[in-house]
Amino acid sequence: MKIIYACDNHYFRYVYISIWTLLEHNAENKDLDIVFIEQGVSTQNLSLLSNLGTQYGREILIRKFYMPKQYDNLPAVGASKTTFSKFLFSSMFDDDKVIFIDPDTLILGDLRSMDKIDISGYMVAGVIENLPEYHRVAAGMKSEESYINGGMVICNLKLWREVDFERQVLEYMTKNSCNNNFDQGIINELCRDKIKIIPPKYNLLAEVMEFRSAEKLKMRYGFERYYEQGDLDEALISPLIVHFTYFLYGKPLMRKCNHPYTELFRDYLDRSPLDHTLSSDDCNAKVKMRRWVLHHMPFRVYLLTEKVLDIRRRRMISYASVSS
Secondary structure: OEEEEEEEHHHHHHHHHHHHHHHHHOOOOOOOEEEEEEEOOOHHHHHHHHHHHHHOOOOEEEEEOOOOHHHOOOOOEOOEOHHHHHHHHHHHOOOOEEEEEOOOEEEOOOOHHHHOOOOOOOOEEEOEOOOOHHHHHHOOOOOOOOOEOOOEEEEEHHHHHHHOHHHHHHHHHHHOOOOOOHHHHHHHHHHOOOEEEOOHHHOEOHHHHHHOOHHHHHHHHOOOOOOOHHHHHHHHHOOOEEEOOOOOOOOOOEOOOOOOOHHHHHHHHHHOOOOOOOEOOOOOHHHHHHHHHHHHOOHHHHHHHHHHHHHHHHHHHHHHHHHO
8 A cells, every 4th residue: 555645845844744644543554655756855854754754663765756848837736746746656656556645634544444445447536526517617527527636546557557647648738738727637637537436534625624514515516416414424523634625724834724623733743843833824815705704694695605706717717728
């Protein structure tokens, strides 16, 4: 069972804490390999990560990422392009299946059940992303198909090799001057008819924590098919992976982050050898306005607000698709 992370020095504090929680909650899982793909991470930080693995009797394999020339025009996600390294996994690793996890996560349970998920015949497996329908349209997906979040994906490298997925990605990037939602958009577009949906407890997203209702999520994002309420309840009570997606919360290294798991993240940060400084960044005025409407007005008013904002968002997506 191989777990892969990737980031640059900018996101190192996130990946350190995520791997720490992974080690802490998977101490009994001896068949677990952790790989960190890094770009520009300082020698001091790499040493801290190696020492962390040693404390738990594990070796964390560190691999430097060299961006292929064909990837030069890809936009950075946050401050890093390392998330695009996942497109090279089938040649980087000999495994038939690997699990990619974003740095901005907490691992709160034993992940051995993930290794038992059968993805035969599927290119990837993941958790449904909470995005309006026009994102699915932009990825060439049918309305009943599910678009997954790219922050945790189980990759079927055996099938990737059979269909030469790396070549497909390069051809896509040659033909398209831009893509919607970065690596996540590419994954969904190229794998759209071979995506397996897995329970939300494997990647608990901020929207689920905020709405807590399958019905409300269906209404907000126009889903034809979505999780049952019991799936969301299980994820909310016993998440295996918590993902700090921005939504209306911000990120836990922001001083004013409102994410429900911010306190837990900062507890690890305070006990770590890392820099404890929080940024003065805050959510912008539009995000604050949306959060206020959601918390203080009837849900139908919030829905109307988002639908109005979606008009402009849809135009931006449509323009990007035409431009590409």
